[in-house]
Amino acid sequence: HYLCVEQWRCRSNHPTARNGLNCETCEGVYTLPPPPSRPVGQTHDDWEAMPPHVLAALRRPHITWQVVAAIVRRRWLRPLAPVIISPIVALYCRARRLLKKRGVSRRRWACSLCRRRARWKCVRCLRSYYCSRQCQNVSWHIVHKHVCYKPARFWWSVVVYGVTTIACFPGIFKDPFIYDLGVLSLLASFTITGIIGGGVAQCLKKFNGVDIRGRALEAIVVLSTLLLAWITWGLVWAFFGESNQCLGVNFLFSSRSDINQKPHVGIHLTTLHSLFFRPAKVLISMLDKMLFKTGPHITKIICSNNTEITENDACLRMARNANPDFFLSDTDGPKCTADLNLVTAVWFTASAVLVSGQLFKRRERERRAAGRHRPHQD
Ligand SMILES: [Zn+2]
Ligand SMILES: [Zn+2]
Ligand SMILES: [Zn+2]
Numbered sequence: 001h002y003l004c005v006e007q008w009r010c011r012s013n014h015p016t017a018r019n020g021l022n023c024e025t026c027e028g029v030y031t032l033p034p035p036p037s038r039p040v041g042q043t044h045d046d047w048e049a050m051p052p053h054v055l056a057a058l059r060r061p062h063i064t065w066q067v068v069a070a071i072v073r074r075r076w077l078r079p080l081a082p083v084i085i086s087p088i089v090a091l092y093c094r095a096r097r098l099l100k101k102r103g104v105s106r107r108r109w110a111c112s113l114c115r116r117r118a119r120w121k122c123v124r125c126l127r128s129y130y131c132s133r134q135c136q137n138v139s140w141h142i143v144h145k146h147v148c149y150k151p152a153r154f155w156w157s158v159v160v161y162g163v164t165t166i167a168c169f170p171g172i173f174k175d176p177f178i179y180d181l182g183v184l185s186l187l188a189s190f191t192i193t194g195i196i197g198g199g200v201a202q203c204l205k206k207f208n209g210v211d212i213r214g215r216a217l218e219a220i221v222v223l224s225t226l227l228l229a230w231i232t233w234g235l236v237w238a239f240f241g242e243s244n245q246c247l248g249v250n251f252l253f254s255s256r257s258d259i260n261q262k263p264h265v266g267i268h269l270t271t272l273h274s275l276f277f278r279p280a281k282v283l284i285s286m287l288d289k290m291l292f293k294t295g296p297h298i299t300k301i302i303c304s305n306n307t308e309i310t311e312n313d314a315c316l317r318m319a320r321n322a323n324p325d326f327f328l329s330d331t332d333g334p335k336c337t338a339d340l341n342l343v344t345a346v347w348f349t350a351s352a353v354l355v356s357g358q359l360f361k362r363r364e365r366e367r368r369a370a371g372r373h374r375p376h377q378d
Contacts, residue, residue, distance in 0.1 A: 050134060050138070051132070051134055053114045053116060053131075053132075053135075054113065054114060054132075054134050054135055054138055056114070057113045057114035057115070057135070058113075058138065061113070062112075062113070062114075062115050064112075065112060065113060065139075065143065068081075068085065068143050068147060069142060069143050071085075072142075072143055072146040072147065078146050081146055081147050082146065082147045082148070082149065082150060082153050083153050083156045083157050083160055084157075084160065085147050086125075086127075086147065086149045086153065086154075086157060087157045087161060089127050089128075089147075089149075090127065090149070093127050095190070095222075096218075098190075098194060099194055099197075099198075099218060099221065102194040102195060102197065102198035103197075103198035103199075103201050103202050103213065104194055104197045104198050104201060104213060104217050104218055104221050105213060105214070105217075105218055106213050106214050109121075109129040110129065111129060111130050111131035111132075111135050112128050112129055112130065112135075112139060112144075113130070113131075113135040113136075113138060113139045114131060114135055116131040117131060118130055118131050119131060120132075120136065122136070122140075122144065122148060124148050124149070125148045125149035127149060128144055128148070175240070175318060177318060178236060178237065178240055178318065181233075181236045182229075182233045182236060185229050185232035185233055185236065186225070186229040188232075189225045189226075189228040189229040189232060190221075190225045190229075191350075192228065192346060192347060192350040193221045193224045193225045193228060193346075193350075194221060194225075195350045195353055195354055196346070196349055196350050196353055197217055197220065197221040198353075199353035199354075199356075199357055200212075201213050201217060202357070228343070228346060230247070231247055231339050231342065231343060232343055233245075234246050234247050234339060235336065235339055235340060235343065238323075238326045238327070238336050238339075239277065239280075239322060239323065239324070239326055240318045240321050240322055240323075241318075241320075241321025241322065241323050241326075242321075246335040246336040246338075246339050247335065247339055266341070268344055268348075269327065269337065269340055269341070269344070272340070272344065273324065273325075273327075277324035277325075278324045280322075280324070281322050281323075281324045284318070284319045284322050285319060285322075287319070288319040327340055
Protein backbone atom coordinates (compact mmCIF):
# COMPACT_ATOMS: atom_id res chain seq x y z
CA HIS A 1 0.00 0.00 0.00
CA TYR A 2 2.98 2.29 -0.33
CA LEU A 3 2.31 5.63 -1.83
CA CYS A 4 4.85 8.04 -3.24
CA VAL A 5 4.50 11.15 -1.14
CA GLU A 6 6.07 13.26 -3.86
CA GLN A 7 3.95 12.08 -6.75
CA TRP A 8 0.71 11.24 -4.91
CA ARG A 9 0.38 8.08 -6.93
CA CYS A 10 1.76 4.57 -6.89
CA ARG A 11 4.55 3.77 -9.30
CA SER A 12 3.50 0.16 -9.63
CA ASN A 13 2.81 -1.24 -13.12
CA HIS A 14 0.50 -3.91 -11.84
CA PRO A 15 -2.80 -3.92 -13.77
CA THR A 16 -4.91 -3.63 -10.63
CA ALA A 17 -3.04 -0.47 -9.67
CA ARG A 18 -4.88 1.29 -12.55
CA ASN A 19 -2.29 3.81 -13.49
CA GLY A 20 -1.24 4.14 -9.89
CA LEU A 21 -4.42 5.68 -8.58
CA ASN A 22 -5.66 2.50 -6.90
CA CYS A 23 -3.96 0.22 -4.44
CA GLU A 24 -2.67 -2.86 -6.23
CA THR A 25 -3.57 -5.18 -3.33
CA CYS A 26 -7.01 -4.05 -2.25
CA GLU A 27 -7.90 -2.22 -5.48
CA GLY A 28 -9.28 0.66 -3.44
CA VAL A 29 -8.81 4.26 -4.52
CA TYR A 30 -6.18 6.10 -2.51
CA THR A 31 -7.76 8.63 -0.26
CA LEU A 32 -5.02 11.20 -0.78
CA PRO A 33 -5.91 13.85 -3.37
CA PRO A 34 -3.94 14.26 -6.61
CA PRO A 35 -1.39 17.08 -6.68
CA PRO A 36 -2.55 20.54 -7.68
CA SER A 37 -1.48 21.40 -11.20
CA ARG A 38 1.41 23.86 -11.29
CA PRO A 39 1.01 27.37 -12.71
CA VAL A 40 2.25 27.54 -16.28
CA GLY A 41 5.10 30.02 -16.00
CA GLN A 42 6.52 28.89 -12.68
CA THR A 43 9.65 26.73 -12.82
CA HIS A 44 11.15 27.21 -9.34
CA ASP A 45 10.47 23.63 -8.28
CA ASP A 46 13.48 23.44 -5.98
CA TRP A 47 12.55 26.69 -4.29
CA GLU A 48 9.06 25.37 -3.73
CA ALA A 49 10.53 22.36 -1.93
CA MET A 50 12.60 24.50 0.48
CA PRO A 51 11.48 24.51 4.09
CA PRO A 52 10.28 27.89 5.32
CA HIS A 53 13.27 28.59 7.57
CA VAL A 54 15.64 28.25 4.60
CA LEU A 55 13.52 30.60 2.51
CA ALA A 56 13.39 33.12 5.34
CA ALA A 57 17.15 32.87 5.81
CA LEU A 58 17.75 33.40 2.11
CA ARG A 59 15.50 36.44 2.05
CA ARG A 60 17.28 37.99 5.03
CA PRO A 61 20.67 36.31 5.49
CA HIS A 62 22.85 36.69 8.56
CA ILE A 63 25.58 39.35 8.33
CA THR A 64 28.56 36.92 8.27
CA TRP A 65 26.87 34.89 5.57
CA GLN A 66 26.24 38.08 3.59
CA VAL A 67 29.88 39.12 3.88
CA VAL A 68 31.28 35.77 2.79
CA ALA A 69 28.72 35.51 -0.01
CA ALA A 70 29.71 38.98 -1.23
CA ILE A 71 33.38 37.96 -1.28
CA VAL A 72 32.67 34.71 -3.05
CA ARG A 73 30.43 36.34 -5.63
CA ARG A 74 33.47 38.05 -7.17
CA ARG A 75 34.94 35.46 -9.45
CA TRP A 76 38.51 36.71 -9.12
CA LEU A 77 38.33 36.56 -5.31
CA ARG A 78 37.33 32.90 -5.28
CA PRO A 79 40.82 31.33 -5.16
CA LEU A 80 41.82 33.85 -2.51
CA ALA A 81 38.75 33.52 -0.28
CA PRO A 82 39.60 30.17 1.42
CA VAL A 83 43.20 31.26 1.87
CA ILE A 84 42.08 34.31 3.79
CA ILE A 85 39.01 33.00 5.54
CA SER A 86 39.98 29.51 6.73
CA PRO A 87 42.66 30.60 9.27
CA ILE A 88 40.24 33.13 10.77
CA VAL A 89 37.53 30.49 11.06
CA ALA A 90 39.99 27.98 12.51
CA LEU A 91 41.14 30.51 15.11
CA TYR A 92 37.55 31.43 15.94
CA CYS A 93 36.51 27.77 16.36
CA ARG A 94 39.50 26.99 18.53
CA ALA A 95 39.04 30.06 20.73
CA ARG A 96 35.35 29.33 21.13
CA ARG A 97 35.97 25.71 22.03
CA LEU A 98 38.42 26.85 24.69
CA LEU A 99 35.96 29.39 26.04
CA LYS A 100 33.28 26.72 26.12
CA LYS A 101 35.55 24.54 28.21
CA ARG A 102 36.15 27.41 30.61
CA GLY A 103 32.43 28.09 30.93
CA VAL A 104 32.35 31.43 29.14
CA SER A 105 30.51 30.40 25.97
CA ARG A 106 27.28 28.52 25.68
CA ARG A 107 27.35 25.06 24.29
CA ARG A 108 25.38 25.79 21.15
CA TRP A 109 26.46 26.57 17.63
CA ALA A 110 24.16 28.35 15.24
CA CYS A 111 23.36 27.16 11.74
CA SER A 112 25.58 29.16 9.44
CA LEU A 113 22.66 29.94 7.13
CA CYS A 114 19.53 30.31 9.22
CA ARG A 115 20.97 30.75 12.74
CA ARG A 116 18.75 28.11 14.29
CA ARG A 117 20.40 25.63 16.60
CA ALA A 118 22.89 23.53 14.63
CA ARG A 119 23.12 19.79 15.04
CA TRP A 120 25.38 18.88 12.12
CA LYS A 121 28.57 20.18 10.65
CA CYS A 122 30.47 19.87 7.39
CA VAL A 123 32.53 16.68 7.62
CA ARG A 124 35.10 18.04 5.24
CA CYS A 125 36.27 21.01 7.28
CA LEU A 126 34.44 20.33 10.59
CA ARG A 127 34.07 24.07 10.95
CA SER A 128 30.73 24.92 9.39
CA TYR A 129 27.55 24.17 11.31
CA TYR A 130 24.06 23.45 9.99
CA CYS A 131 20.60 22.80 11.34
CA SER A 132 19.41 20.65 8.48
CA ARG A 133 20.26 19.00 5.19
CA GLN A 134 18.54 21.71 3.18
CA CYS A 135 20.49 24.45 4.90
CA GLN A 136 23.76 22.69 4.23
CA ASN A 137 22.81 22.05 0.62
CA VAL A 138 21.91 25.67 -0.06
CA SER A 139 24.92 26.95 1.83
CA TRP A 140 27.24 24.59 -0.01
CA HIS A 141 26.15 25.65 -3.47
CA ILE A 142 26.16 29.36 -2.76
CA VAL A 143 29.06 29.90 -0.36
CA HIS A 144 30.64 26.99 1.41
CA LYS A 145 32.09 25.13 -1.57
CA HIS A 146 34.33 28.12 -2.16
CA VAL A 147 35.60 28.45 1.40
CA CYS A 148 35.53 24.87 2.68
CA TYR A 149 39.00 24.20 4.07
CA LYS A 150 41.32 22.54 1.63
CA PRO A 151 44.58 21.22 3.13
CA ALA A 152 46.55 22.18 0.02
CA ARG A 153 45.72 25.80 0.65
CA PHE A 154 47.18 25.80 4.15
CA TRP A 155 50.65 26.91 3.02
CA TRP A 156 49.17 29.68 0.92
CA SER A 157 47.49 30.92 4.09
CA VAL A 158 50.83 30.79 5.88
CA VAL A 159 52.45 32.82 3.10
CA VAL A 160 49.68 35.44 2.93
CA TYR A 161 49.45 35.92 6.67
CA GLY A 162 53.22 35.86 7.12
CA VAL A 163 53.71 38.63 4.56
CA THR A 164 50.89 40.66 6.12
CA THR A 165 52.39 40.27 9.60
CA ILE A 166 55.83 41.38 8.43
CA ALA A 167 54.30 44.34 6.64
CA CYS A 168 52.33 45.37 9.73
CA PHE A 169 55.16 44.83 12.25
CA PRO A 170 58.43 45.77 10.56
CA GLY A 171 60.35 45.45 13.82
CA ILE A 172 59.81 41.70 13.86
CA PHE A 173 63.23 41.01 12.28
CA LYS A 174 65.06 43.36 14.62
CA ASP A 175 63.70 41.82 17.84
CA PRO A 176 62.13 38.46 16.98
CA PHE A 177 62.38 37.23 20.54
CA ILE A 178 60.40 40.17 21.91
CA TYR A 179 57.65 39.59 19.34
CA ASP A 180 57.56 35.92 20.31
CA LEU A 181 57.08 37.00 23.88
CA GLY A 182 54.26 39.26 22.68
CA VAL A 183 52.44 36.31 21.08
CA LEU A 184 53.05 34.29 24.22
CA SER A 185 51.62 37.07 26.37
CA LEU A 186 48.54 37.18 24.13
CA LEU A 187 47.95 33.43 24.59
CA ALA A 188 48.59 33.65 28.33
CA SER A 189 46.23 36.62 28.65
CA PHE A 190 43.52 34.71 26.81
CA THR A 191 43.90 31.75 29.17
CA ILE A 192 43.86 34.04 32.21
CA THR A 193 40.82 36.08 31.23
CA GLY A 194 39.02 32.89 30.17
CA ILE A 195 39.62 31.40 33.61
CA ILE A 196 38.38 34.54 35.37
CA GLY A 197 35.32 34.93 33.11
CA GLY A 198 34.39 31.27 33.49
CA GLY A 199 34.80 31.46 37.25
CA VAL A 200 32.56 34.52 37.50
CA ALA A 201 29.93 32.91 35.26
CA GLN A 202 29.97 29.67 37.26
CA CYS A 203 29.72 31.53 40.57
CA LEU A 204 26.76 33.58 39.38
CA LYS A 205 25.04 30.47 38.07
CA LYS A 206 25.66 28.47 41.22
CA PHE A 207 24.70 31.04 43.82
CA ASN A 208 22.38 33.50 42.05
CA GLY A 209 20.95 31.28 39.34
CA VAL A 210 21.86 33.82 36.66
CA ASP A 211 23.37 32.44 33.48
CA ILE A 212 25.53 35.13 31.89
CA ARG A 213 27.32 32.89 29.43
CA GLY A 214 27.08 33.93 25.81
CA ARG A 215 28.12 36.52 23.29
CA ALA A 216 28.40 39.44 25.69
CA LEU A 217 30.69 37.59 28.07
CA GLU A 218 32.76 36.33 25.13
CA ALA A 219 33.19 39.90 23.90
CA ILE A 220 34.19 41.09 27.39
CA VAL A 221 36.72 38.27 27.68
CA VAL A 222 38.22 38.99 24.26
CA LEU A 223 38.45 42.74 24.89
CA SER A 224 40.05 42.31 28.29
CA THR A 225 42.44 39.77 26.72
CA LEU A 226 43.56 42.39 24.23
CA LEU A 227 43.94 45.00 26.96
CA LEU A 228 45.91 42.66 29.22
CA ALA A 229 48.14 41.53 26.35
CA TRP A 230 48.78 45.14 25.41
CA ILE A 231 49.84 46.02 28.96
CA THR A 232 51.97 42.87 29.23
CA TRP A 233 53.67 43.64 25.96
CA GLY A 234 54.52 47.13 27.17
CA LEU A 235 56.10 45.51 30.22
CA VAL A 236 58.10 43.15 28.00
CA TRP A 237 59.45 46.15 26.10
CA ALA A 238 60.20 47.88 29.36
CA PHE A 239 62.17 44.87 30.54
CA PHE A 240 64.26 45.06 27.38
CA GLY A 241 65.23 48.64 27.95
CA GLU A 242 62.39 50.77 26.59
CA SER A 243 60.53 51.70 29.72
CA ASN A 244 58.61 54.48 27.98
CA GLN A 245 56.44 51.71 26.49
CA CYS A 246 54.65 51.21 29.82
CA LEU A 247 51.04 52.31 29.59
CA GLY A 248 50.61 53.53 33.15
CA VAL A 249 47.16 52.12 33.84
CA ASN A 250 46.82 53.69 37.28
CA PHE A 251 44.86 56.57 35.79
CA LEU A 252 42.04 54.10 35.14
CA PHE A 253 41.65 53.22 38.79
CA SER A 254 42.86 56.11 40.91
CA SER A 255 41.47 59.22 39.30
CA ARG A 256 41.67 61.21 42.53
CA SER A 257 45.35 60.71 43.25
CA ASP A 258 47.98 62.44 41.22
CA ILE A 259 49.36 60.45 38.30
CA ASN A 260 52.88 61.61 39.05
CA GLN A 261 52.62 60.25 42.55
CA LYS A 262 54.87 57.22 42.94
CA PRO A 263 52.86 54.03 43.49
CA HIS A 264 53.79 51.72 46.26
CA VAL A 265 56.27 48.99 45.32
CA GLY A 266 54.80 46.10 47.24
CA ILE A 267 56.39 42.92 48.48
CA HIS A 268 54.99 40.96 45.53
CA LEU A 269 56.99 43.16 43.17
CA THR A 270 60.23 42.77 45.11
CA THR A 271 59.66 39.00 45.14
CA LEU A 272 59.02 39.07 41.40
CA HIS A 273 62.12 41.16 40.97
CA SER A 274 64.43 38.76 42.80
CA LEU A 275 62.76 35.52 41.67
CA PHE A 276 62.00 36.30 38.04
CA PHE A 277 63.51 39.45 36.55
CA ARG A 278 67.07 39.02 37.85
CA PRO A 279 67.31 35.29 36.95
CA ALA A 280 65.88 36.13 33.52
CA LYS A 281 68.62 38.70 33.02
CA VAL A 282 71.27 36.17 34.12
CA LEU A 283 69.83 33.52 31.81
CA ILE A 284 69.80 35.87 28.83
CA SER A 285 73.41 36.88 29.55
CA MET A 286 74.41 33.20 29.69
CA LEU A 287 72.75 32.49 26.36
CA ASP A 288 74.49 35.54 24.98
CA LYS A 289 77.89 34.28 26.12
CA MET A 290 77.16 30.96 24.45
CA LEU A 291 76.43 32.80 21.21
CA PHE A 292 79.85 34.44 21.47
CA LYS A 293 81.56 31.07 21.62
CA THR A 294 79.96 29.78 18.43
CA GLY A 295 82.64 31.35 16.27
CA PRO A 296 83.34 34.61 14.47
CA HIS A 297 81.28 33.87 11.35
CA ILE A 298 78.05 33.10 13.13
CA THR A 299 78.66 35.91 15.58
CA LYS A 300 79.00 38.35 12.73
CA ILE A 301 75.63 37.29 11.32
CA ILE A 302 73.61 37.03 14.50
CA CYS A 303 75.02 39.81 16.63
CA SER A 304 73.94 43.37 16.12
CA ASN A 305 76.91 44.85 14.34
CA ASN A 306 78.10 47.48 16.69
CA THR A 307 81.65 48.74 16.22
CA GLU A 308 84.07 46.31 17.87
CA ILE A 309 83.06 43.78 20.43
CA THR A 310 84.64 44.09 23.84
CA GLU A 311 84.68 41.62 26.70
CA ASN A 312 81.81 43.20 28.59
CA ASP A 313 79.67 43.88 25.58
CA ALA A 314 76.82 41.57 24.68
CA CYS A 315 76.10 39.99 21.37
CA LEU A 316 72.37 40.64 21.09
CA ARG A 317 70.98 44.12 21.53
CA MET A 318 68.24 42.86 23.84
CA ALA A 319 70.78 41.19 26.11
CA ARG A 320 72.66 44.46 26.39
CA ASN A 321 69.51 46.43 27.12
CA ALA A 322 67.76 43.98 29.44
CA ASN A 323 67.10 45.82 32.66
CA PRO A 324 65.61 43.97 35.64
CA ASP A 325 65.21 47.24 37.58
CA PHE A 326 63.00 48.95 35.01
CA PHE A 327 60.13 49.62 37.41
CA LEU A 328 62.40 51.18 40.02
CA SER A 329 63.66 53.99 37.81
CA ASP A 330 62.56 57.57 38.35
CA THR A 331 61.38 58.56 34.88
CA ASP A 332 58.96 55.82 33.81
CA GLY A 333 59.16 53.70 36.95
CA PRO A 334 55.75 54.67 38.40
CA LYS A 335 53.92 53.82 35.19
CA CYS A 336 55.63 50.46 34.95
CA THR A 337 54.95 49.76 38.62
CA ALA A 338 51.27 50.47 38.10
CA ASP A 339 51.17 48.13 35.10
CA LEU A 340 53.00 45.42 36.99
CA ASN A 341 50.61 45.78 39.93
CA LEU A 342 47.62 45.32 37.64
CA VAL A 343 49.06 42.36 35.75
CA THR A 344 50.15 40.54 38.91
CA ALA A 345 46.76 41.18 40.48
CA VAL A 346 44.99 39.68 37.45
CA TRP A 347 47.28 36.65 37.42
CA PHE A 348 46.79 36.17 41.15
CA THR A 349 43.00 36.38 40.76
CA ALA A 350 43.08 33.82 37.95
CA SER A 351 45.13 31.35 39.97
CA ALA A 352 42.82 31.83 42.95
CA VAL A 353 39.78 31.17 40.73
CA LEU A 354 41.46 28.08 39.29
CA VAL A 355 42.36 26.66 42.70
CA SER A 356 38.95 27.35 44.21
CA GLY A 357 37.25 25.84 41.18
CA GLN A 358 39.33 22.67 41.55
CA LEU A 359 38.53 22.48 45.27
CA PHE A 360 34.83 23.01 44.59
CA LYS A 361 34.84 20.29 41.94
CA ARG A 362 36.59 17.85 44.25
CA ARG A 363 34.11 18.54 47.04
CA GLU A 364 31.22 17.97 44.65
CA ARG A 365 32.73 14.69 43.50
CA GLU A 366 33.24 13.49 47.06
CA ARG A 367 29.68 14.38 47.98
CA ARG A 368 28.36 12.54 44.96
CA ALA A 369 30.52 9.48 45.73
CA ALA A 370 29.29 9.46 49.34
CA GLY A 371 25.69 9.66 48.16
CA ARG A 372 26.20 6.77 45.77
CA HIS A 373 27.64 4.35 48.32
CA ARG A 374 24.94 4.72 50.95
CA PRO A 375 22.30 2.20 49.80
CA HIS A 376 22.64 -1.45 48.78
CA GLN A 377 25.38 -2.25 51.27
CA ASP A 378 24.04 -5.61 52.46
ZN1 LIG B 1 4.16 4.13 -5.08
ZN1 LIG C 1 19.76 26.20 9.07
ZN1 LIG D 1 33.25 22.44 4.81
